[in-house]
Each structure stands twice: as structure tokens, then as C-alpha cells.
Amino acid sequence: MKIVVSGGGTGGHIYPALALIREIQKESNINAEFLYIGTKNGLESTLVPRERIPFKAIHITGFKRKLSIDNIKTVVRFFTGVRDSKRMLKEFKPDIVIGTGGYVCGPVVYAAAKLKIPTIVHEQNSVPGLTNKFLSRYVNKIAICFDEAKEHFPDDKVVFTGNPRASEVIGKDxxxxxxxxxxxxxxxxxxxxxxxxxxxxxxxxxxxxxxxxxxxxxxxxxxxxxxxxxxxxxxxxxxxxxxxxxxxxxxxxxxxxxxxxxxxxxxxxxxxxxxxxxxxxxxxxxxxxxxxxxxxxxxxxxxxxxxxxxxxxxxxxxxxxxxxxxxxxxxxxxxxxxxxxxxxxxGVPDSAGRVFELMKMLVNNK
Missing domain, CATH: 3.40.50.2000 (Glycogen Phosphorylase B;)
Incomplete structure (x- = not known):
């Protein structure tokens, strides 16, 4: 299975993604290949290569909540990011793409949806960010960690999985x-x-x-x-x-x-x-x-x-x-x-497994 993961900006978006990748790598019956798409200046550019996970970067910035000329530049960067993401996706040929939040996953997951690649966004918080709200219209499934997040997304797409990071703390000394x-x-x-x-x-x-x-x-x-x-x-x-x-x-x-x-x-x-x-x-x-x-x-x-x-x-x-x-x-x-x-x-200690099962379901049904 070839998997693209995207998420960045804060550790809250990156650590769940890394936890999910590590959980999938433990599966002996799965030959998984990963590509992580982030930004050059984000924390992910340091954390992901450290885990020996292939990493590529696009250039994108977040929207400002106030009216600003910078938002026009962000729109331009978004469509440039979509173009670059499509090129990377066509080269890698993933079976599925998952976004774990942060503005970088916006163009990546959107590009995947437009290429008819199965897509998931993972929302860690009780109140979704702008990127996941936008992407909810295009993705196949939305994985959530708090029941309170349900009301912000289409009912038929929501699946409660919990946060993959929870699986990593179980069984420690x-x-x-x-x-x-x-x-x-x-x-x-x-x-x-x-x-x-x-x-x-x-x-x-x-x-x-x-x-x-x-x-x-x-x-x-x-x-x-x-x-x-x-x-x-x-x-x-x-x-x-x-x-x-x-x-x-x-x-x-x-x-x-x-x-x-x-x-x-x-x-x-x-x-x-x-x-x-x-x-x-x-x-x-x-x-x-x-x-x-x-x-x-x-x-x-x-x-x-x-x-x-x-x-x-x-x-x-x-x-x-x-x-x-x-x-x-x-x-x-x-x-x-x-x-x-x-x-x-x-607690949801099997959360990484739940997200992976959701991924397998989408890949098998495509």
C-alpha cells in the first residue's frame, strides 16, 4: 500500500501523523510505502526526515482571519500548491492520501480528491480548523477525536477514531x-x-x-x-x-x-x-x-x-x-x-488501528 500523509504547522498535527505511520509500519502483513508532504519551514521538515520517512515540500501559507492583501497571495500559493501536489501524487501513485491538519494539507488533499484518490482528513480538536472544514466537502471520510466535532462535518463522512498518538503511550514502563x-x-x-x-x-x-x-x-x-x-x-x-x-x-x-x-x-x-x-x-x-x-x-x-x-x-x-x-x-x-x-x-488506545482500518476500507472499495 502506498500512502501519502500531509500535516504540519504544529506538533499537534505532526505527531499523530507520525504515530499512524509507525503503527502501520508494525503491520508485518502490510508492505507500506510512505511519502510525507509538508512545508520547508514547518516543524515537519525536521521531525519527518528524522524518522527516515521520505519528505517533499510545497510552498503554502495560511489565511489571515482579517482582511489582508496577504490572503490574495495565499490563494495564489494554494493553487500553485495544488499543481505541485498533483505532480508529486502522479509520480508516487498513492493508494490513499490522509491529511492530519494544518494549512499544508489543504492543497495536498484537495489535489488528491480531484485526482480521484481516496482521501481522509483527521481532525484532532473539538472545533475544526479552517483547512479541514474546507476539505470536508471533497474528502471521502473525516476521522474525529471528540464527539463535539461531529456537528461541523457532513454526518455520512464522519468516523470516530480517536488520536493515533494515544496508541503510542500504551504499554510503556x-x-x-x-x-x-x-x-x-x-x-x-x-x-x-x-x-x-x-x-x-x-x-x-x-x-x-x-x-x-x-x-x-x-x-x-x-x-x-x-x-x-x-x-x-x-x-x-x-x-x-x-x-x-x-x-x-x-x-x-x-x-x-x-x-x-x-x-x-x-x-x-x-x-x-x-x-x-x-x-x-x-x-x-x-x-x-x-x-x-x-x-x-x-x-x-x-x-x-x-x-x-x-x-x-x-x-x-x-x-x-x-x-x-x-x-x-x-x-x-x-x-x-x-x-x-x-x-x-x-481514552481510545486503539486509535491508530482504527484510522488504519478506515484507510484499508477506502482502498479496498475504490
Whole structure:
């Protein structure tokens, strides 16, 4: 089976695509060949070749939501991207094309649809982006991760699959994950992070909480993000770093570390939520208020409304509320157990397999 994958802009679009590719590569009875189409300047241009996956680039930019002359240029680039994508697709001759979001998959998936190649878009969030809304008119199927996304797409095209990234965190060694991060194997662990680049409001609240955290009967793994790490370390030196608080700029083995975590404090990106629900980890979600259509808050509510997470809006975040929320869950065994059960019910650990089955169905029926 020859498969073209396209998606980019943020890790939230790229990591699910890579997770799906790795899952398909495990299938011993499938001789799969891949081509990933992205942009030269996007994160995918670094992450995809690192996985030894063939990569080609087109030039495309996203639409600005305000009236702008740049949008005219984007339209021109879109049709140029469609032309270039058609050329790549004719050369590669894929059996199916899947887009995982971001503006780059717009011309790629559109070109595939026009060439009558089976197509899927994968929507990770509860509120779809502009690209997937546009593509929904042309693709064969739309894979979703949140029931809330259904209303934005044609009913006959929607299939609930979950996020392929969820499949990658299953079966990892939590003890080894703890040891790799310099954590005790006996004390409960709360993981605090603000995404790959970090989040200043979360960092500020944690720094102001350090003295109190040092007196807690649990340990903290605090990921600042590379951008904020040195600034945080400078501030921590002034107030002191408690022994039960481990501070790192970034962790590359997140699946292993998550397997050893009891509670997560984070933003509400779709990939993070897929990971923690598949593992049944309770969470305190602090959605970014700066994302399109406030989709992170809607993502978070899909967990908090089911009792799997506590929602803490950024405007209400400070050192006091952060500690109150953590203590309410981590220091109450019944609350922790109940939230774990509810989080697990929302998880879709076989999500990569579900997407692959959908792909095979379309290929076999073409």
C-alpha cells in the first residue's frame, strides 16, 4: 500500500501523523510505502526526515482571519500548491492520501480528491480548523477525536477514531520513565508542563509555589519549555529548588514518563488529552486562551464535563489556585481513583488501528 500523509504547522498535527505511520509500519502483513508532504519551514521538515520517512515540500501559507492583501497571495500559493501536489501524487501513485491538519494539507488533499484518490482528513480538536472544514466537502471520510466535532462535518463522512498518538503511550514502563527523569519510584508524581514551548503563566504560578511544593508529600516534574528554561532557572536560584521538584526544559520520552505519572497539569492540546485519557491519568487543564476559536477550552470541557479533569482557566491561575487544585486530587485517594476511572473511559488506545482500518476500507472499495 502506498500512502501519502500531509500535516504540519504544529506538533499537534505532526505527531499523530507520525504515530499512524509507525503503527502501520508494525503491520508485518502490510508492505507500506510512505511519502510525507509538508512545508520547508514547518516543524515537519525536521521531525519527518528524522524518522527516515521520505519528505517533499510545497510552498503554502495560511489565511489571515482579517482582511489582508496577504490572503490574495495565499490563494495564489494554494493553487500553485495544488499543481505541485498533483505532480508529486502522479509520480508516487498513492493508494490513499490522509491529511492530519494544518494549512499544508489543504492543497495536498484537495489535489488528491480531484485526482480521484481516496482521501481522509483527521481532525484532532473539538472545533475544526479552517483547512479541514474546507476539505470536508471533497474528502471521502473525516476521522474525529471528540464527539463535539461531529456537528461541523457532513454526518455520512464522519468516523470516530480517536488520536493515533494515544496508541503510542500504551504499554510503556512507568518505573523506567520516572528514573529517566530523576524521580523517586515511590512518591506520587504530578507532571506540570505548558506544551513544547512552555507557557509563561504556568511557569509564573509554579515558581511562586516552589516553597509550598517543597513541603508536599508528592514530587513534581516541571517542564518549562526550552524558551523559558534559563529564565526559570535564574528565578529558581533566588528562591531555592526543593528536592522534590525536578525542573527540565523538555523531555523527549514523554510516553515513558507519562506512564509513571499520577496527575498532569497542562494546556489542553488534543495530543496531550489523547495521551492522558488512554492511560487514565487525571488532569488539571489550563487551556490556552490564544488559540483559534478557543478550541482548547472546548477540548478541556470534553474531559471536565465527564469528571476526568479539573478545568482551571488562565485568568484564575495563580500559585494559590494551582496548589489547591493539585492537593484536591493528589491528596485524596478516592478522588484520584474516581478521576482515573473516568479518564480511562474517555481514552481510545486503539486509535491508530482504527484510522488504519478506515484507510484499508477506502482502498479496498475504490
Amino acid at each position: 512507568g518505573i523506567q520513565g520516572r528514573l529517566s527523569a530523576g524521580l523517586s519510584t515511590t512518591l506520587p508524581v504530578v507532571l506540570i508542563f505548558g506544551g513544547s514551548r512552555g507557557a509563561r503563566p504556568i511557569n509564573d504560578a509554579v515558581i511562586k509555589s516552589l516553597s509550598e511544593l517543597g513541603e508536599k508529600p508528592y514530587q513534581v516534574l516541571y517542564i518549562t519549555g526550552d524558551v523559558h528554561y534559563q529564565e526559570v532557572k535564574d528565578e529558581v536560584e533566588l528562591v531555592g529548588n526543593p528536592k522534590n521538584v525536578v525542573i527540565k526544559p523538555f523531555i523527549h520520552n514523554m510516553p515513558e514518563v507519562l506512564a509513571g505519572v499520577d496527575l498532569v497539569v497542562s494546556r489542553a492540546g488534543a495530543t496531550t488529552l489523547a495521551e492522558i485519557t488512554s492511560l487514565g491519568i487525571p488532569s488539571i487543564l489550563i487551556p490556552s486562551p490564544y488559540v483559534t476559536n478557543n478550541h482548547q477550552e472546548k477540548n478541556a470541557r470534553s474531559l471536565s464535563d465527564h469528571g476526568a479533569a479539573d478545568l482551571l482557566l488562565e485568568k484564575d491561575l495563580n500559585s494559590i489556585t494551582l496548589l489547591q487544585y493539585i492537593d484536591r486530587i493528589l491528596l485524596n485517594k478516592e478522588t484520584l481513583k474516581e478521576m482515573k476511572t473516568k479518564a480511562k473511559k474517555l
